[in-house]
Structure formats: structure tokens, C-alpha cells
Amino acid sequence: TQAQLVQAEKMASLGILTAGVAHEINNPINFVSANVEPLKRDIDDMLQVLAGYENTVKKYTLSEEFKEVENLKKELDFEVLIREINDLLKGIKEGASRTSEIVKGLRNFSRLDENEMKPVQVNEGIESTLLVLSNQLKNKIIVHKEYGKLENLVGYPGKLNQVFMNIISNACQAIPEKGEIYIKTFMDKREVVIRITDTGIGMTEEVKKRIFEPFFTTKKVGAGTGLGLFIAYGIIKDHNGKVFVESTPGKGTTFTIRLPVNA
Numbered sequence: 001t002q003a004q005l006v007q008a009e010k011m012a013s014l015g016i017l018t019a020g021v022a023h024e025i026n027n028p029i030n031f032v033s034a035n036v037e038p039l040k041r042d043i044d045d046m047l048q049v050l051a052g053y054e055n056t057v058k059k060y061t062l063s064e065e066f067k068e069v070e071n072l073k074k075e076l077d078f079e080v081l082i083r084e085i086n087d088l089l090k091g092i093k094e095g096a097s098r099t100s101e102i103v104k105g106l107r108n109f110s111r112l113d114e115n116e117m118k119p120v121q122v123n124e125g126i127e128s129t130l131l132v133l134s135n136q137l138k139n140k141i142i143v144h145k146e147y148g149k150l151e152n153l154v155g156y157p158g159k160l161n162q163v164f165m166n167i168i169s170n171a172c173q174a175i176p177e178k179g180e181i182y183i184k185t186f187m188d189k190r191e192v193v194i195r196i197t198d199t200g201i202g203m204t205e206e207v208k209k210r211i212f213e214p215f216f217t218t219k220k221v222g223a224g225t226g227l228g229l230f231i232a233y234g235i236i237k238d239h240n241g242k243v244f245v246e247s248t249p250g251k252g253t254t255f256t257i258r259l260p261v262n263a
């Protein structure tokens with residue numbers, strides 16, 4: 001229906017949106033951090049000056065100009081206020097840098113906006129994907145990993161993380177109760193090969209034929225967008241790679257991704 005299509009399109013832009021939002025948030029947060037730092041320094045300076053006054057005040061208390069000193073002291077009561085502001089600023093700074101860290105993580109994880117090729121650490125990318133998915137995995141799925149020594153692949157690390165994410169989260173969702181996921185990486189000729197096998201529900205031939213089509217999904221409304229594998233396919237193509245699927249209903253599915261190192 002029209003409504004479903006709109007929803008799916010919304011989800012498609014979600015990845016791009018995430019990258020955009022992460023970028024947009026990062027700038028003001030860096031600005032906050034940059035402003036808080038000198039402000040805090042100013043306040044520290046003021047506190048030091050105040051401490052100096054305090055010493056002078058103590059000296060005067062013993063002298064005749066006592067009354068004058070009492071007035072001075074009252075004025076100096078804003079010391080408490082400054083201390084409070086100081087603590088607040090510290091809190092703001094901590095909050096800002098923590099948010100900044102989260103944003104950095106987001107940007108690095110799935111950079112659908114990245115257009116600069118870089119060396120890709122495939123094994124590390126899979127590891128951080130599993131970390132993101134750890135909530136879906138625990139108690140339900142045993143993950144077997146066999147990472148091979150891989151040659152230097154040049155590509156888009158964030159986009160490839162998105163590929164691993166889409167395929168591994170599909171594998172999780174294909175496992176109804178308990179099951180296993182096998183992840184293996186190795187070199188074959190001059191290709192990095194990533195093989196992801198699950199012991200899930202598998203697919204019929206009809207489903208298998210259509211999985212890379214945009215908006216094709218067998219999941220219930222709201223659960224699937226039918227865009228995960230479509231996006232993954234595009235990213236693999238961008239790397240001059242190939243993707244193969246083997247599946248047996250009731251037994252499980254294997255995705256094999258092959259990425260040439262000299263693309």
C-alpha cells in the first residue's frame with residue numbers, strides 16, 4: 001500500500017539521516033566544548049583571586065578596619081555561586097564530550113555518506129557489528145568466529161559495516177528460538193571472502209530469487225522494510241564485489257561476500 005511504501009522510504013533515508021544528524025550534532029557540540037573550556041579557565045582564575053582576597057580578609061580581621069572588612073566579605077559571598085557555576089560547567093563539558101564520543105561512534109560505524117576510500121579492517125568491522133548486535137545475540141545465539149589473515153582491502157569501512165549489519169541482523173531474525181551463526185573470513189585468490197551462515201528458518205527458491213529487490217520483505221508490517229539487502233547489494237557492487245546466497249528451508253542460510261583487494 002501507499003502507506004507502507006512511504007514507511008519503507010522513510011526507513012531508507014534513515015541511514016543517510018543518521019549520518020547527517022551525526023555530522024550536524026558534532027559541530028555544535030564541539031562548539032560547546034570549545035566555549036566551556038576557556039570559561040572554566042576564567043572561573044578558575046577568579047577563584048584563585050578570591051582565595052587571595054580571603055587571605056587578605058583574614059589578616060584585616062585582626063586589625064582595626066574590621067567593619068570595612070565585614071562589608072567586603074559580604075560582597076565576596078558570590079564565591080559560593082561561582083563554585084556552583086564551576087561544577088555546572090564541568091557537568092556540561094562532560095556531557096558534551098560523552099555525546100561527542102557517541103556521535104563519533106555513530107559516524108564511524110555506518111558512514112553511508114563517506115566518499116573517501118580507505119584501508120578496511122574487515123575483521124574489526126565484523127567485531128564492532130557484533131558488539132552493536134550483542135543485545136539480539138545473547139542467550140539466544142552462539143556465534144562462531146574464524147577470522148583469517150586478510151590482505152589490505154581499500155574501500156568504504158562504514159558502508160561495509162552496514163553490509164555486515166544488515167546480513168547478520170537478518171541472520172539473528174531468522175533464528176526463532178536458539179541457534180548458531182558461523183562467521184568466517186579468508187583470502188581466496190585476490191578476494192576477501194566473508195561467509196555468514198545461520199541455522200535459521202531458511203528461504204524457499206521464490207523468496208531467495210527476490211531478496212535483493214528493494215522493498216521485498218517477508219517480515220510483518222513494521223518489522224521489515226525490504227531495504228537491508230538491497231542497500232547491502234549496492235554497497236558490495238560499489239566495491240566491485242559479489243554476493244552469493246545458499247539457503248535451505250528449515251535448515252539455514254549462507255551469505256558469501258567476495259571483495260577484490262585491488263578494486
Ligand code: ADP
Nearest residue numbers: 170171174211217218219224225226227228229
Ligand atoms: P528485511 O529484513 O527488512 O525484510 P532485507 O532486504 O534485509 O529486508 O531482507 C529481505 C528478505 O530476505 C527478508 O524479509 C527475508 O525473507 C529474507 N532473508 C534475508 N536474510 C535471511 C536469512 N538469513 N534467513 C532467512 N531469510 C532471510
